[in-house]
Amino acid sequence: MPAEQPFLPFALPELGDEELAEIASALKSGWVTTGPKTKRFEAAFAAFLGDAQLHCLAVNSATAGLHLALEALGIGPGDEVITTTHTFTATAEVVRYLGADVVLVDVDPVTLCIDPRLVEAAITPRTKAIMPVHYAGLAADMPALLALAQAYNLKVVEDAAHALPTTSAGQLIGTLGSDVTVFSFYANKTMTTGEGGMVVTRDSALAGRMKVMRLHGINRDAFDRFQSKTPAWYYEVVAPGFKYNLTDIAAAIGLVQLTKLPRFLERRQYLAARYHEALASLPLILPAGPPAGDVHAWHLYVIRLASSAKVTRDELVRALSDRGIGTSVHYVPLHRQPYWRDRYELTSAMFPHSDAAYQSMVSIPLFTAMTDADQDRVIAALREVLG
Secondary structure (H helix, E strand, C coil): CCCCCCCECCCCCCCCHHHHHHHHHHHHHCCCCCCHHHHHHHHHHHHHHCCCCCEEEEECCHHHHHHHHHHHCCCCCCCEEEEECCCCHHHHHHHHHCCCEEEEECECCCCCCECHHHHHHHCCCCEEEEECECHHHCCCCHHHHHHHHHHHCCEEEEEECCCCCCEECCEECCCCCCCEEEEECECCCCCCCECCEEEEECCHHHHHHHHHHHECCECCCHHHHHHCCCCCCCCCECCCCCECECCHHHHHHHHHHHHHHHHHHHHHHHHHHHHHHHHCCCCEECCCCCCCCCCCCCCCEEEEECCCCCCCHHHHHHHHHHCCECCECCCCCHHHCHHHHHHHCCCHHHCHHHHHHHHHEEEECCCCCCCHHHHHHHHHHHHHHHC
């Protein structure tokens, strides 16, 4: 690697003076925990989604949001929730928080999103909910999954950690017919608050329960109590809640990032198109694009080695690292993780598409601050190793 070339990370958030100014405003206000900026962020997010019927609740992680959603839906011991093996453990672990069981199914081999046909085959009398994951920024087959949910009277909680602003059948994820949708604002996502997430629902009762459980099961908003100009110290704990609120410092970042999201999307689409064109001749399976008329958020750009490739996935990762290029793998499937494998007696043969994808996949750098020259480095390295 030439000395003048710095290490190129797999992902890097794009933050600027606007975010710094909004954070400074929060600090100067004296209100740094959940308060006015968080309320503004929630309102701005609902406006971005364009649906006045939506309730948006800011939380300190998407994991927290998924947990709140399942708790509000009454998921508990004896219940089953179906999700995909091809996800981060957070998707499944929240089910176990509540004492329910996870049922894992395989993915579509092209999209790497949960396969609705396998979801239907996995439904039992204990099944209470489906948790689709929109992988890498591409929507799962929501029309099929929502139809299944209606036919079998199941709840749907979308893990949309990768899916802002993704569309399905022309509608933004977050505005479909599911019960709850949960977005992530982790550092490497399409927009960030450092850590954080947003829970979205049209159901007022679910929103009310999640709002109470978000902050210790208290029946009054702490912000409302503390900003009151008359004594308003009294509150009641109505449930053993959690500590899942988002701070105003984080919301300050989110307020600015949300305004930049259209530009972020445009840049991600541009970079993905450049990769598509430049890598087409290599022994790779390139990621699937969206259906006609829909939007892929391009949170990740995941390549898979074709059978004709002369190197293994691990050799490719090492070769790129040697050239100063960061990568990742999304994901080591849950059926290969000791806890899930052992608890549910899972084998790789039960998930052939996810397992094959895992053994051949690499997530290569894709982030909005990445220059064309940065991307050209990645392309040149891939051509050198695979050409």
